[in-house]
Amino acid sequence: MPMQRLDSSAADFNHRLQQLTAWEEELDLAVNDTVRQIIADIAARGDQALLEYTRRFDQLPAERVADLEVGPERLRQALAAVSAEHRAALEQAAGRIREYHQHQMQDSWQYHDAAGNLLGQQINALESAGVYVPGGKASYPSSVLMNTIPAKVAGVENIVMVVPSPAGKLNDLVLAAAAIAGVDRVFTIGGAQAVAALAYGTETIPAVDKIVGPGNIYVATAKRLVFGRVGIDMIAGPSEILVICDGSTDPDWVAMDLFSQAEHDENAQAILLCPDPAYLDAVAASIDKLLPQMERADIIRASLAARGALVLTRNLEEAVSISNRLAPEHLELSVADPEQLLPQVRHAGAIFMGPYTSESLGDYCAGPNHVLPTSRSARFFSPLGVYDFQKRSSLIMCSEQGVQQLGRVASVLARGESLTAHARSAEMRLEAPGDSAT
Numbered sequence: 160m161p162m163q164r165l166d167s168s169a170a171d172f173n174h175r176l177q178q179l180t181a182w183e184e185e186l187d188l189a190v191n192d193t194v195r196q197i198i199a200d201i202a203a204r205g206d207q208a209l210l211e212y213t214r215r216f217d218q219l220p221a222e223r224v225a226d227l228e229v230g231p232e233r234l235r236q237a238l239a240a241v242s243a244e245h246r247a248a249l250e251q252a253a254g255r256i257r258e259y260h261q262h263q264m265q266d267s268w269q270y271h272d273a274a275g276n277l278l279g280q281q282i283n284a285l286e287s288a289g290v291y292v293p294g295g296k297a298s299y300p301s302s303v304l305m306n307t308i309p310a311k312v313a314g315v316e317n318i319v320m321v322v323p324s325p326a327g328k329l330n331d332l333v334l335a336a337a338a339i340a341g342v343d344r345v346f347t348i349g350g351a352q353a354v355a356a357l358a359y360g361t362e363t364i365p366a367v368d369k370i371v372g373p374g375n376i377y378v379a380t381a382k383r384l385v386f387g388r389v390g391i392d393m394i395a396g397p398s399e400i401l402v403i404c405d406g407s408t409d410p411d412w413v414a415m416d417l418f419s420q421a422e423h424d425e426n427a428q429a430i431l432l433c434p435d436p437a438y439l440d441a442v443a444a445s446i447d448k449l450l451p452q453m454e455r456a457d458i459i460r461a462s463l464a465a466r467g468a469l470v471l472t473r474n475l476e477e478a479v480s481i482s483n484r485l486a487p488e489h490l491e492l493s494v495a496d497p498e499q500l501l502p503q504v505r506h507a508g509a510i511f512m513g514p515y516t517s518e519s520l521g522d523y524c525a526g527p528n529h530v531l532p533t534s535r536s537a538r539f540f541s542p543l544g545v546y547d548f549q550k551r552s553s554l555i556m557c558s559e560q561g562v563q564q565l566g567r568v569a570s571v572l573a574r575g576e577s578l579t580a581h582a583r584s585a586e587m588r589l590e591a592p593g594d595s596a597t
């Protein structure tokens with residue numbers, strides 16, 4: 160069994176739990192240097208650097224960056240080439256994702272205060288967004304839908320998608336998903352160099368206002384480093400699943416749920432918390448039985464060995480409190496009465512309730528977004544949503560009468576800050592401005 164067993168009442172439990180996340184800090188340091196260099200190089204040398212990195216990391220033999228653009232005709236061809244079953248599934252998923260995200264639309268609002276001044280908030284869509292679709296170890300048509308549909312619902316005009324295509328192999332499902340979702344431009348570039356190109360722009364790649372989407376440690380680090388020059392949604396790195404089980408779910412189901420995220424990446428995290436030691440034994444046996452059948456067994460084994468754990472807890476309440484400390488990307492409450500535990504859950508990207516709700520349904524078609532915060536950042540980030548593509552401007556309109564009270568308050572506060580121009584600008588609009596000479 161590749162996974163470690165932990166006991167929450169053991170003296171070294173906290174330390175061992177922390178080790179499941181400590182890898183990031185070590186890796187971050189090395190990756191940070193590499194990524195910083197790639198970003199600086201793209202900013203300085205544009206297309207030429209982008210071509211070099213794309214050849215090096217994705218083995219793409221393109222002559223020019225423009226050769227890496229996939230035009231609208233190729234997207235239409237891909238849509239025609241995928242099977243009817245795949246196309247129907249993509250369209251069904253797209254419909255459900257769209258419907259869910261329409262509920263997130265924020266509207267502008269205004270009100271008048273007692274003095275008749277208008278106050279409010281105006282919502283505008285971003286003009287442009289770059290969506291990162293991962294493509295190193297697997298292809299993610301579902302991530303095309305999850306990234307793009309909320310942007311379309313918000314009304315973003317220019318959506319530029321980047322997706323690595325190792326050795327130049329285009330994935331028709333990814334391109335078909337781009338056609339269905341309504342992406343404007345597609346480039347087959349990936350990694351830190353693609354993030355840098357979207358942030359700084361190159362001769363060929365347009366700079367965007369915000370970069371969203373999941374990716375591996377290089378992508379996540381690049382997004383962190385370009386934040387400020389452009390907006391980013393969150394840190395959505397290697398996938399994570401944490402299952403809290405009361406011991407009543409079929410152990411094979413839980414083992415497979417753990418595999419489902421472990422198969423993404425050697426750095427993925429998969430943890431089971433349960434108060435029943437016999438049940439943990441049963442899941443361990445299921446893991447041993449099922450792992451050899453898996454196509455991506457090597458990745459799963461590596462990820463379970465490095466960041467997997469079966470944890471015995473004192474009770475379900477303690478399991479929830481441990482989960483809150485880890486703030487997992489995905490939390491499964493695989494218990495008979497999930498609604499009873501739900502109010503105690505404070506930090507999780509998405510919560511899957513009850514034994515029938517496998518995390519994988521959320522990855523594809525339930526409706527909520529699968530781009531979710533990882534690395535404990537669910538403490539302060541939320542799922543990707545329409546709100547990520549909308550921004551707010553405050554509105555203030557004072558009438559001649561309405562300004563009388565506000566102007567006096569502003570004048571007093573401005574003089575308290577010794578900012579005379581601020582004070583006089585407010586005072587000049589007052590009917591009896593008083594002494595505004597200084």
Ligand SMILES: NC(=O)c1ccc[n+]([C@@H]2O[C@H](COP(=O)([O-])OP(=O)(O)OC[C@H]3O[C@@H](n4cnc5c(N)ncnc54)[C@H](O)[C@@H]3O)[C@@H](O)[C@H]2O)c1
Pocket residue numbers: 193216217292293294295296297299302323348349350351352373374375376377378395396397398423424427488529530531532533
């Ligand atoms: N959190 C989420 O919402 C979510 C959703 C889907 C996938 N994921 C995660 O996305 C990730 C996808 O990873 P992936 O690798 O398959 O694809 P990816 O597109 O994220 O990364 C591939 C790129 O990484 C770069 N790269 C690889 N090795 C490098 C090196 N040594 N130095 C510099 N750059 C290097 C290359 O440029 C390559 O194009 C997984 O970790 C998966 O768990 C997360």
Ligand SMILES: N[C@H](CO)Cc1c[nH]c[nH+]1
Pocket residue numbers: 299301302397398399420488522529530531
């Ligand atoms: N589980 C990933 C988010 O961490 C999303 C995904 C896409 N395809 C399969 N899974």
Ligand SMILES: [Zn+2]
Pocket residue numbers: 398419420423522
């Ligand atoms: Zn997944």
